[in-house]
Amino acid sequence: MYKQPLLVSACLLGQPVRYDGHGKAMPSPLLFELARRYQLLSICPECQAGLPTPRPAAEISGGDGGDVLDGRARVITQTGQDVSRAFIDGARQALDSAIRHGCRQALLKANSPSCGNRQIHSGHFDQQLQPGSGVTASLLQRQGTSVCNENEMEGLLITKPQP
Numbered sequence: 001m002y003k004q005p006l007l008v009s010a011c012l013l014g015q016p017v018r019y020d021g022h023g024k025a026m027p028s029p030l031l032f033e034l035a036r037r038y039q040l041l042s043i044c045p046e047c048q049a050g051l052p053t054p055r056p057a058a059e060i061s062g063g064d065g066g067d068v069l070d071g072r073a074r075v076i077t078q079t080g081q082d083v084s085r086a087f088i089d090g091a092r093q094a095l096d097s098a099i100r101h102g103c104r105q106a107l108l109k110a111n112s113p114s115c116g117n118r119q120i121h122s123g124h125f126d127q128q129l130q131p132g133s134g135v136t137a138s139l140l141q142r143q144g145t146s147v148c149n150e151n152e153m154e155g156l157l158i159t160k161p162q163p
C-alpha cells in the first residue's frame with residue numbers, strides 16, 4: 001500500500017541526536033499510528049550537517065530561521081561559536097530529502113533553532129521563547145512544505161493520506 005512520505009525530526013522518533021545526546025520520543029501509540037499511515041523519513045539537520053552529538057546548545061541571534069537563510073541573523077552556540085553555515089547546510093539537506101521523496105509534509109520538533117515551526121528561543125539562552133521558525137522549518141515552509149510540530153499533529157492523524 002502506498003504511503004505518503006512524511007519528514008520527521010529524528011529526535012521525535014527517539015533517536016539520541018539532540019544537543020544533549022538524548023532523544024525526545026513521542027508516545028509509542030502515536031509513533032505506531034504515524035508509521036501505519038505514512039512513510040516516515042527521519043531527518044536531523046544538525047547531525048546531517050556534521051555537527052557532533054552531544055554539542056553545545058545553539059540559539060538564533062537577531063531574528064529567526066528565515067533571517068539566518070537571508071544572512072540577517074546568525075546561529076550562535078552557548079560557547080559563542082557561529083554555526084550558521086552548518087544550520088543552513090542541514091536545512092538544505094532536509095529540503096533535498098523532501099524533494100527527492102516528493103514529500104510535502106513535515107513533523108518537526110517544536111522550539112528548535114533548526115526544526116521549530118512557530119517558536120524559537122530568544123537568542124539569549126534565558127529559556128524564553130519568541131515567535132519564529134528555525135532554519136530548516138523556514139526553508140521547508142518557503143518551498144511549500146506544510147510543517148507542524150509534535151503538539152499540533154492531530155491533522156496528520158485525522159487527514160486520510162492521499163493515494
Ligand code: SF4
Nearest residue numbers: 009011044109112115
Ligand atoms: S536538529 Fe531537529 S531533529 Fe535534530 S535534534 Fe534538533 S530538533 Fe531534533
